[in-house]
Amino acid sequence: MKTILNLLFLSMAICAVGQNNVNGIVTDTETGEGLPFVNIYFPQLEKGTTTSDTGKFSINNLPSGTYALVCSYVGYETKSMNLVIPITEPISINLTSSAIEMEAVIISTPFHKLQSDNVMKVERQTIKELKASGAVTLGEGISNIAGVEGVSTGLGITKPVIRGLSSNRVLVYTQGVRLENQQFGDEHGLGLSDAGVESVEVIKGPASLLYGSDALGxxxxxxxxxxxxxxxxxxxxxxxxxxxxxxxxxxxxxxxxxxxxxxxxxxxxxxxxxxxxxxxxxxxxxxxxxxxxxxxxxxxxxxxxxxxxxxxxxxxxxxxxxxxxxxxxxxxxxxxxxxxxxxxxxxxxxxxxxxxxxxxxxxxxxxxxxxxxxEHEHDHDHENDHEEEGGLHEDEEHHDDDHDALHPxxxxxxxxxxxxxxxxxxxxxxxxxxxxxxxxxxxxxxxxxxxxxxxxxxxxxxxxxxxxxxxxxxxxxxxxxxxxxxxxxxxxxxxxxxxxxxxxxxxxxxxxxxxxxxxxxxxxxxxxxxxxxxxxxxxxxxxxxxxxxxxxxxxxxxxxxxxxxxxxxxxxxxxxxxxxxxxxxxxxxxxxxxxxxxxxxxxxxxxxxxxxxxxxxxxxxxxxxxxxxxxxxxxxxxxxxxxxxxxxxxxxxxxxxxxxxxxxxxxxxxxxxxxxxxxxxxxxxxxxxxxxxxxxxxxxxxxxxxxxxxxxxxxxxxxxxxxxxxxxxxxxxxxxxxxxxxxxxxxxxxxxx
CATH class of the missing domain: 2.40.170.20 (TonB-dependent receptor, beta-barrel domain)
Structure with missing residues (x-):
């Protein structure tokens, strides 16, 4: 692994450095007027900006190559286009008004495309949408996505079920890496909070090709x-x-x-x-x-x-x-x-x-x-200390935040x-x-x-x-x-x-x-x-x-x-x-x-x-x-x-x-x-x-x-x-x-x- 990393950083050091910029304007297809505050984003580069009051934008320091550029704005169709960089002329992008919600780029599949361009069907929901539905926890919110349910033990423990398969048959990724937290058991939840999460994507069906064992479901x-x-x-x-x-x-x-x-x-x-x-x-x-x-x-x-x-x-x-x-x-x-x-x-x-x-x-x-x-075995001195202080009843001990008298x-x-x-x-x-x-x-x-x-x-x-x-x-x-x-x-x-x-x-x-x-x-x-x-x-x-x-x-x-x-x-x-x-x-x-x-x-x-x-x-x-x-x-x-x-x-x-x-x-x-x-x-x-x-x-x-x-x-x-x-x-x-x-x-x- 050390050799691999050394090669990677050597490659990084010797690869060509090009100062490529992309400039352009986003306009309404019908009126021709510039659209302000449009999101302009290169998903593969994780780099973007928003348009100015007149619809203009500029993104600097881009690598050479062919990359998808996604433009999204409330009330308009999301548009995706491939740009070959470097590009010398300003680009003009026209957006068409639409009542359909904005599309998002799918991250869980390897080519980072809009769902409309994706070969695999992927469900996606933002955390904001899941919380607006009244979900108490992340696990409960995920069960509101089509084709997804949850095996639950009260509110605190929810295990995702995708089309009838759960536990080790469903793989969870977070922060771009495979999550492993003993999900084989019936009484194990996600162990994740919805704070700091943008969205959830669900691949329904075998994804072993992309992720290996445990992605069968x-x-x-x-x-x-x-x-x-x-x-x-x-x-x-x-x-x-x-x-x-x-x-x-x-x-x-x-x-x-x-x-x-x-x-x-x-x-x-x-x-x-x-x-x-x-x-x-x-x-x-x-x-x-x-x-x-x-x-x-x-x-x-x-x-x-x-x-x-x-x-x-x-x-x-x-x-x-x-x-x-x-x-x-x-x-x-x-x-x-x-x-x-x-x-x-x-x-x-x-x-x-x-x-x-x-x-x-x-x-x-x-x-x-x-x-x-x-219960933890106390030594005689600790027992005497508790007796002198009046001790703790069992029910009170159970409510003690620290549960100091217990060991797992x-x-x-x-x-x-x-x-x-x-x-x-x-x-x-x-x-x-x-x-x-x-x-x-x-x-x-x-x-x-x-x-x-x-x-x-x-x-x-x-x-x-x-x-x-x-x-x-x-x-x-x-x-x-x-x-x-x-x-x-x-x-x-x-x-x-x-x-x-x-x-x-x-x-x-x-x-x-x-x-x-x-x-x-x-x-x-x-x-x-x-x-x-x-x-x-x-x-x-x-x-x-x-x-x-x-x-x-x-x-x-x-x-x-x-x-x-x-x-x-x-x-x-x-x-x-x-x-x-x-x-x-x-x-x-x-x-x-x-x-x-x-x-x-x-x-x-x-x-x-x-x-x-x-x-x-x-x-x-x-x-x-x-x-x-x-x-x-x-x-x-x-x-x-x-x-x-x-x-x-x-x-x-x-x-x-x-x-x-x-x-x-x-x-x-x-x-x-x-x-x-x-x-x-x-x-x-x-x-x-x-x-x-x-x-x-x-x-x-x-x-x-x-x-x-x-x-x-x-x-x-x-x-x-x-x-x-x-x-x-x-x-x-x-x-x-x-x-x-x-x-x-x-x-x-x-x-x-």
């Missing part, structure tokens, strides 16, 4: 907030209050950029009490979270790099039964205490019409679980180093090509009295090549990849897994308004440590789990077809998929008991998942401020034996009426009413029970105002307005008949300086 790609534009600085602070949990989250951030260097900082604090239903508070769903993010960037003509750091610390109660009714925010026993450190470095060296990207990451995850029976029953530290190096070859006619190498070294170590999974070391190595081919009437994307995973488990157990995968996709315009996308891809997943080595009671699931050291790779093949119709006032889409998985790993009861708990074994069988999404967006003329959106999602999962797979989300229908008003240079407002209809789920596995359907009504409104010449953003929302008592099929509290959250109102304020 899809990828959740979390984009951090961007640095400030060149030679600018800004700051903001704000918070949100939630009536149901009497909880809040607050955050503050600052960022500044010069011509070469840029920095950003953001901190946040979150606290929630037990959530309320119409009948009771759900004991020990309370949690606390502190989060801090920092970034430093440097950019010259032919080189850019940024280093980011994130520490997230949380205490999350693990609910067991309905008991204490209070609004205390300190978790009771049992609870988790999690600390997650993420170090990431993303760099690019620009050559003449080609570039080299290298991303490095280090994730240090410390997971501790505390239980009643694992279970403690695991997971240390992961990963690297991702990609070379973008020079564009040759219709071909854009990428070759790359990715790898990971991961060490799991136990420190507590209990051992959930053994000490082990995992090493990954993957090699990939991918091309995007542009033809006059259609685009092709194809690639291949080889991976190898080695696992060294204590007691001299060694396992090796390898897989070869490929992908093929095509996008074409069937007519002026209809676009079709067809993607065929294989994916794989190596068995995780829990599946290979478990031998004990898994708390929270109330079963004795037995692993299987002889498990094979999961290998799948998915067909994904997407059709989109888009006109000036109507958008309609249909996405369908069929996903066949060989050697699907799942738990099956064998009818025996150990320590009064039923025994479940990890076994394999072929499986298939199929379904899709249908959506409509209608914004009638001349009422361009009025929007009606409707979407339907369905997924079915079955083993070849005919049994249904567990934790498959129920079919759902969402209908939203939304209004938006933009008053340029003054204020903007929005309001929405949403009805979510979730249907009965009767397609269940052998150890599940059916779940009744329900309807949830939500409303929200907000906007931006000028206060002391600065922007004040206001969001007000209400969810589950009818205070419906219901249970989501993917709730881990379902076996105990515990309801999901009842009526909640939230008020959010953000002030920008």
């Amino acid at each position: 899809g990828v959740l790609y979390i984009n951090p907030e961007k640095f400030a534009l060149e030679n600018s600085a800004n700051a903001d602070f704000g918070g949100t209050y939630f009536t149901n949990t009497q909880g809040y989250n607050t955050n503050a951030g600052y960022k500044a950029s010069g011509e070469a260097f840029k920095v950003l900082f953001r901190g946040s604090v979150t606290e929630h009490a037990d959530y309320n239903t119409a009948d009771y508070r759900v004991t020990n769903t309370r949690f606390k979270e502190q989060d801090f993010k920092a970034g430093v960037g440097y950019q010259s003509t032919n080189f850019k790099t940024d280093f980011r750091y994130n520490i997230n610390h949380s205490k999350i109660g693990i609910p067991e039964e309905i008991g204490e009714q209070s609004t205390n925010k300190t978790p009771l026993l049992p609870y988790q205490e999690l600390t997650n450190h993420i170090f990431s470095s993303r760099s690019t060296v620009f050559f003449n019409n080609s570039k080299l990207e290298f991303n490095l990451g280090y994730i240090y995850n410390d997971r501790r679980e505390f239980e009643d029976e694992h 029953a279970l403690q695991m530290k997971l240390k992961t180093a990963n690297y991702d190096v990609k070379y973008h070859l020079p564009i040759m006619g219709k071909f854009e090509t990428i070759v790359g190498i990715q790898g990971m070294n991961q060490i799991n170590t136990n420190y507590g009295e209990e051992e959930l999974i053994p000490n082990a070391t995992t090493n990954d190595l993957g090699i990939l090549a991918m091309s995007h081919i542009h033809f006059e009437k259609f685009d092709l994307q194809l690639g291949a990849r080889y991976d190898n995973r080695w696992i060294q488990i204590e007691n001299n157990i060694n396992k090796s897994f390898n897989s070869f995968n490929g992908a093929f996709g095509v996008k074409t315009n069937l007519s002026k308004n209809i676009t079709a996308r067809l993607n065929l891809a294989t994916g794989f997943r190596a068995p995780n440590l829990a599946e290979l080595t478990s031998d004990g009671v898994h708390h929270g699931t109330n079963r004795y789990e037995v692993g299987n050291i002889d498990l094979k790779n999961e290998q799948n093949f998915q067909t994904d077809l997407a059709l989109e119709f888009k006109s000036e006032h109507i958008e309609f889409f249909v996405n369908g998929f069929y996903n066949h998985i060989n050697d699907y790993i799942y738990l099956s009861p064998d009818g025996t008991f150990i320590d009064s708990e039923p025994v479940y074994n990890y076994v394999q069988d072929n499986a298939a998942l199929y379904g899709g999404e249908i959506g409509l967006h209608f914004h009638p003329h001349p009422l361009d401020w009025l929007h009606y959106e409707s979407s339907f999602e369905t997924v079915t999962g079955k083993l070849d034996s005919g049994d249904y797979l567990p934790l498959i989300p129920a079919n759902s229908l969402n209908n939203t009426i939304r209004v938006e008003f933009d008053v340029k240079d003054s204020a903007s407002t929005y309001a929405f009413v949403k009805l979510q209809s979730v249907f009965n789920q009767g397609n269940i596995s052998a150890f599940e029970t059916p779940t009744d359907g329900y309807n949830l009504l939500s409303v929200g409104f907000g906007g931006n105002l000028k206060v002391f010449n600065n922007d004040l953003s206001i969001t007000i929302s209400g969810t589950n307005l009818t205070n419906k008592t219901y249970i989501n099929h993917l709730s881990r509290l379902k076996p105990d008949g515990i309801f999901n959250m009842g009526r909640n109102f939230s008020l959010g304020l953000t002030y920008s300086l």
Whole structure:
């Protein structure tokens, strides 16, 4: 690795340095007038600006080559164009007015294109949109994206589900690097805060070609907030209050950029009490979270790099039964205490019409679980001290913020180093090509009295090549990849897994308004440590789990077809998929008991998942401020034996009426009413029970105002307005008949300086 880095920096030093500039003007297609405040951005260079009052712009110190330039402005169609740099003449860009929302550049796919130009179908939502819907946490907000749900344990723990697949079958990327925080378990959340996050992208379907093992079901790609534009600085602070949990989250951030260097900082604090239903508070769903993010960037003509750091610390109660009714925010026993450190470095060296990207990451995850029976043994002097002071009752001790009298029953530290190096070859006619190498070294170590999974070391190595081919009437994307995973488990157990995968996709315009996308891809997943080595009671699931050291790779093949119709006032889409998985790993009861708990074994069988999404967006003329959106999602999962797979989300229908008003240079407002209809789920596995359907009504409104010449953003929302008592099929509290959250109102304020 040291040799590779030396070569990279040597290349950076000897590559040609060209002082290239791009100047131009952006005008309205109909009036010919210059448009002010248009966003001009080179996504591959992460460099941009905004137009002046007359529509003019200038971007300096650009490397030679061919790069996409994206122009976006509220009320106009987003425009993308390829520029060959150097360019000597000023460019003129015309934007056409449109009621359709601005498009964004998709970062999770390798060629950084607008979704309309992408061969793969990717869902994208900004954090601002997710929070406006009333989401309490990042995990809850992500479950509002089409095709995505969440396996939840109260509010504090949510695990993403993409088209029926979750845990190690869904890979999470944050800060441009692979996140590893023991996501194999049922009771593990994301370990991430929404503070300092700009948007979330979802690749639905096997993405092993791009990301390797564990991306068999899809990828959740979390984009951090961007640095400030060149030679600018800004700051903001704000918070949100939630009536149901009497909880809040607050955050503050600052960022500044010069011509070469840029920095950003953001901190946040979150606290929630037990959530309320119409009948009771759900004991020990309370949690606390502190989060801090920092970034430093440097950019010259032919080189850019940024280093980011994130520490997230949380205490999350693990609910067991309905008991204490209070609004205390300190978790009771049992609870988790999690600390997650993420170090990431993303760099690019620009050559003449080609570039080299290298991303490095280090994730240090410390997971501790505390239980009643694992109280710390005090020495005699400490006992006397407590007796003299009157001591602490057990209930009081449980509410002590520090829990000094406890030590963890279970403690695991997971240390992961990963690297991702990609070379973008020079564009040759219709071909854009990428070759790359990715790898990971991961060490799991136990420190507590209990051992959930053994000490082990995992090493990954993957090699990939991918091309995007542009033809006059259609685009092709194809690639291949080889991976190898080695696992060294204590007691001299060694396992090796390898897989070869490929992908093929095509996008074409069937007519002026209809676009079709067809993607065929294989994916794989190596068995995780829990599946290979478990031998004990898994708390929270109330079963004795037995692993299987002889498990094979999961290998799948998915067909994904997407059709989109888009006109000036109507958008309609249909996405369908069929996903066949060989050697699907799942738990099956064998009818025996150990320590009064039923025994479940990890076994394999072929499986298939199929379904899709249908959506409509209608914004009638001349009422361009009025929007009606409707979407339907369905997924079915079955083993070849005919049994249904567990934790498959129920079919759902969402209908939203939304209004938006933009008053340029003054204020903007929005309001929405949403009805979510979730249907009965009767397609269940052998150890599940059916779940009744329900309807949830939500409303929200907000906007931006000028206060002391600065922007004040206001969001007000209400969810589950009818205070419906219901249970989501993917709730881990379902076996105990515990309801999901009842009526909640939230008020959010953000002030920008």
